[in-house]
Amino acid sequence: MNYKDEQNVDEMIENYIKEFLADIHPEIDSYEAAVHALQTLLPQLIDESEHAQRVQILQSSFGQLLDKFSSYLTPAQKVHVELWLGHQLEQLGAWDNALQVFMSVVKECEADESLSHQKAEALRWIGHIQVMKNNWDEASTYYQNSLSCSLEHSDLEGEAHARNALGYYFFEKGKFADASLEWHHALELAEKLKITKLMASFYTNLGTLAIVQGEWEKALAYYGESIPRFEQVGQQRSLAETYHNMAMTYADVERWSEAGNYYEKSYELAKQIGDIRLQAMVKLNRVRLYLAINDLVYAKAFCQQALRVFQKLEDHLGEADTYKYFGIIDTLKENWAAAEKYFDKSIELNEKYQHPLGKAESHVELGLMYKTKNDLQRARDQFQIALSIYHELELENEVEKVKQLLEDSN
Structure with a gap:
């Protein structure tokens, strides 16, 4: 798309929104109907634009809509x-x-006790974003604040959400016993409240924990x-994430056909809802399917596409x-120096951003x-480092696998 085309698209979108807002009359139209109409209109317009414009x-558009309804809306x-x-x-x-x-929402809710649930939600989502930005201490603080607010x-319901978030934090930090405790507590609350979408989310998380523990x-x-449950309540994003997890589970046991089907389902949903991070994750994990059939061209292409997104998102x-995965591809090509460099970068990032499981996998x-290149002493050194990490994480299944690798490297 050239500059002129981009300009025409921007003008078209701006005109659509102006016309839409001109037809909204707060004195007779409900804000719920206006928001719903704008939510319906936006995906059509956003599909025409680049990411920055989205x-x-x-x-x-939402700023203008809020301004128009400002004197008609309750807090x-x-x-x-x-x-x-x-x-x-x-x-x-x-x-x-x-x-x-989300920070603005927290500030708005501070002075109004009736908005405590919304405040807890905003705090929780600040924590989620801090996790994705690898700011672990900040994430933990916001999750704890969300839990305190709910208690x-x-x-x-807020407590269940906050405990679920803390479980995710512990999971990412490799504290699997703590993650399990929080997720089971959250599931009990969801079952007590009979909230279907919460139960579905917590089952998914417990499934993810089971994968790491080797219980596919x-x-x-x-x-x-x-x-x-996700299908029943229409939780498209959570459904896409669960399809992705199922695909990875099938890939772990080399059931490639089922893995491919669920990766495709996940990717299509992620694309529909515009979740670019999940799209990148699906592309990256599909690399395993191409490695299984030794199609290194597609494997590398998918890695490159995923890397561009991850770098953009930081x-x-x-x-x-x-x-x-780049390291694995170069290992299969016997490009030893390039492979070593990629694995070292992976280990360095996992170390820097405190992700012990990822670090162990790269070792x-x-x-x-x-x-593979018959440098057995250096192989044993790497397996020994991984073994120590898996012991600390109490992942007995992985411990046994690495012990076997050490034995085979003598």
Whole structure:
């Protein structure tokens, strides 16, 4: 698309929104109907624009709509729209923009006790974004603040959400026992409240934990509980994430056909809802399918596409995982120096951003590279580092696998 085309598209979108807003009359139209209409219109317009324009369109159009309704909205209604905007910006990967919106919501809710649930939600989403930005201490603080807010106001649903978020934090930090405790507690609350979408989310998380612990049948059983619930409540993003998790589970046991089907389902949904990070994750993990059939051209192409997105989002752990796959590809090509460099970059990023599981996986792959080129001492050194990490994480399944690799490298 050249500059003139971009200018024409921008003018067209601007005119559509102006015409839309001109037809909205706050004195007779409900804000709910106006917001719903704009939510319906925006995806059609956003599809015509580049990523940077999408963020601008979202913020500008909703800002104008809020201004138009400002004197007609209750504080709760205004916060509801702002939370929706924050979620959409986060989904587009505009994390700093989303943070500003959620921070603003927290400030607005401070003086109004009746908005404690919305405040807890905003705090939780600030924590989520800090996790994606690899700011672990900040994420933990916001999750704890969200939990405290919910406990203080006896908000059981908010408590369930906050415990789920803390479970995710512990999971990413490799504290799997703590993650399991929080997720089971959250699931009990969701079952008590009979909130279907929460139960589905917590089943998915427990499935993810089961994968890491090497219990793939248990993982699939948890996903089997979550998928129909997500379908029932129309949670498209969560459904896409669960499809992705199922694909990875099938890939772990080399059931490539099922893995491919679920990767495709996940990618299509992620594309529909505009979740660019999830699209990149699906592309990266599909690399395993191409490695299984030794199609290194497609494997490398998917790695390159994923890396561009992760770098744009400053998702450093996504970068680390991508470098690991580049290393595997170069190992298969016997490009030893390039492979070693990629594995070292992956290990460095996982170390820097405190992701022990990813670090251990990269040490294993570097060890396998040395083993393939018959440099057995260096292979054993890498396996030993991975073994120590897996011991600390209490991942007995992985411990046994690495012990076997050490034995085979003697």
